[in-house]
Amino acid sequence: MLDDSLKTQLAAYLQRVTQPVELVASLDEREASAEMRELLSEIAELSPLITARFDGLDPRRPSFSISRAGADMGVRFAAIPMGHEFTSLVLALLQAGGHPPKLEAEVIEQIRSLEGDFAFETYMSLTCHNCPDVVQALNLMAVLNPRIRHVAIDGGLFQDEVEQRRIMAVPMVFLNGQPFGSGRMEVHDILAKIDTGAAARDAAKLATKPVFEVLIVGGGPAGAAAAVYAARKGIRTGIVGERMGGQTLDTLGIENYISVLETQGPKFAAALEAHARAYGVDLMNGQRVAQLDAPASGPVRVRLDNGAVLQGRTVILATGARWRNVGVPGEAEYRNKGVAYCPHCDGPLYKGKRTAVIGGGNSGVEAAIDLAGIVEHVTLIEFAPQLKADAVLVEKVRSLPNVTLILNAQTTEIVGDGQKVTGLRWKDRTSGTEQLVELAGVFVQIGLVPNTEWLKGTLELSKHGEIIVDAKGATSLPGVFAAGDATTVPYKQIIIAAGDGAKAALSAFDHLIRHSAAA
Known part of the structure; x- marks a missing residue:
């Protein structure tokens, strides 16, 4: 799993671990379980203070927990945390192993003083650059407070859950089984939502x-x-x-x-x-x-x-x-239910599906190129008669067999079934005729x-x-x-x-x- 260079870097980081850490994996017969076993074994070999077991009983498989020996820390990955989430893995190992977090003392005390039981679930993708902030914040809170639990779930690995919960964008966070929030969040954002007195304390502090x-x-x-x-x-x-x-x-x-x-x-x-x-x-x-x-x-x-x-x-x-909205019927209704603004974050959720990109500038064409390597098909819709992106990007997108370009077209509606996006209507600006494209996701990239x-x-x-x-x-x-x-x-x-x-x-x-x- 880890090449020699990555092992060397990780071994250097793990020297900061001062207390024993246990990794406990719950596995099944999937290939991902074998990859998880290999990853955890390699990590355990890099530090005498880290041990790995493979007899976990968690029903979500494959997954593994990270905990200080003798403690009950609620940090779990239902994922092979590579890509953007590798840093989340390293930080969880260090924090569980006693390395102090880079967080203000008063915020640490605020987390430790939270009353109630908080079970967080974060659905993420390994290509999402917004997800690690959420994962790392909730992992740290779970390390500091035993009444906080957090599991980071790779949506691509648990597609049945993604479909069942109708997750169309990441990061998506659930608290105690109910939707809690989506998009980038940091520790302060999360505390503001669950600590009812935080806003008043902040205001009083800032006023001085x-x-x-x-x-x-x-x-x-x-x-x-x-x-x-x-x-x-x-x-x-x-x-x-x-x-x-x-x-x-x-x-x-x-x-x-x-x-x-x-x-x-x-x-x-x-x-x-x-x-x-x-x-x-x-x-x-x-x-x-x-x-x-x-x-x-x-x-x-x-x-x-x-x-x-x-x-x-x-x-x-x-x-x-901020991202400009298209301003058509269905956009607000289906935001995060098929309408998205970040192809890097949410693209993997549409693997094997048909999607559209609205916008023919650099951002839109780059999004179409990125999505073409993941999804079944991309329809790129541009209002003007020509694409406005750089020539090298236009040449690339035109070469892709699963991308259809529709120019001089006005998006008129994003349609759905009440739960998720099912299509997009567009009007030919020359003839005035309207057409419906059936698809599962629409990525807005218009400035x-x-x-x-x-x-x-x-x-x-x-x-x-x-x-x-x-x-x-x-x-x-x-x-x-x-x-x-x-x-x-x-x-x-x-x-x-x-x-x-x-x-x-x-x-x-x-x-x-x-x-x-x-x-």
Whole structure:
């Protein structure tokens, strides 16, 4: 299972294990069980503190538990955790073996103090780059609190369960047998849903923060760059936002950030956070911003959903963007029931099925190419008369025998049977005739929408909802700057967002100097 290079790396990590760990597998006659046996045996050979047994009695087979010897830890994998989940496996081994987690002491105590019994099940795919965050968060919670159980289930390995529970997107989490949430979640997100007093405690804690000299809203490339540039000036800098990394967390491959030959979105996002932390930036994750108030004098105020108010002598808005919806009947009704936005995450769930991709730009054509290697057939629907993707991508997609291109076509409806997607209707823009394509999944790839709805009526926005900025990143409000995909700056690229973030920070610093001198 593990090549020599991977064994060497894993053996080095396992040196951090300080307490005995038991791996107990429940197996059957499937080939996957033989692979699991081989994997666990190889892991046990790499550390004298890890033992593997194959006499487990769990009804979900193949699966295996990870627990500290003599303890009852509820960590289980119903999967061969390779691919994106290999890191989840390594972290579970280390944490069960006594290696301290990288988590604030107060959050650890919050997890340990949770009352009640929590049995989590996460359906994931090994190609999903959003899934590991959820798996790792729930595994860690199960290590810290014996009343929390978690099993990570490979949807491709347990397709009967996927069909029975009508799971059409991953990660999908169940709590005590009932749907709990879908999509990327971190420890703070999960705690906010199960610890009813968490929001009030967060609000009270945030309300005590002193005034920031630069307060940044949003933690993507623009926000992170702004934070680093501001903090390097030696001024009090904070970032508030829902998640550090922004859209990069939903990006599988990054190959055009200069000096970085190639990397993956979640890894890039982790590097952004580490860089900001290295300069002492106050990171306030898991917070949704609700309102901006820039009075004629005094600090700018940022109100959060939980009621807390943060203040900054200057504010940089770097709220980014999100996937654009098609806006047709059936899209909202069948979201996560056949309508998806991440082919890397959800593509494996449609193995052997017929799918469609809406959008003929780079994202749409790349999605069609990726899906063609997994699903039975892909129908690519583009509104314009030609595909808008790069020529090399167009040439590739046209060469694939199981991809049908439909150009100059308008999607009019996503249809289903009340439980899941069964087809898609489209209209020929020349003749006006409509047709129905029978399929099981629709992947929407038609661009982005800026996350600026909460700013309407506060500062000047373009007709597309983008924050209007000048050459220095200044908005229509004094002391308020903006950067990245939420602004009118053209070409929504990571490197451009990072550059704009740095520019906005320098502009904010200049604003602080000039106003201090004037005062």
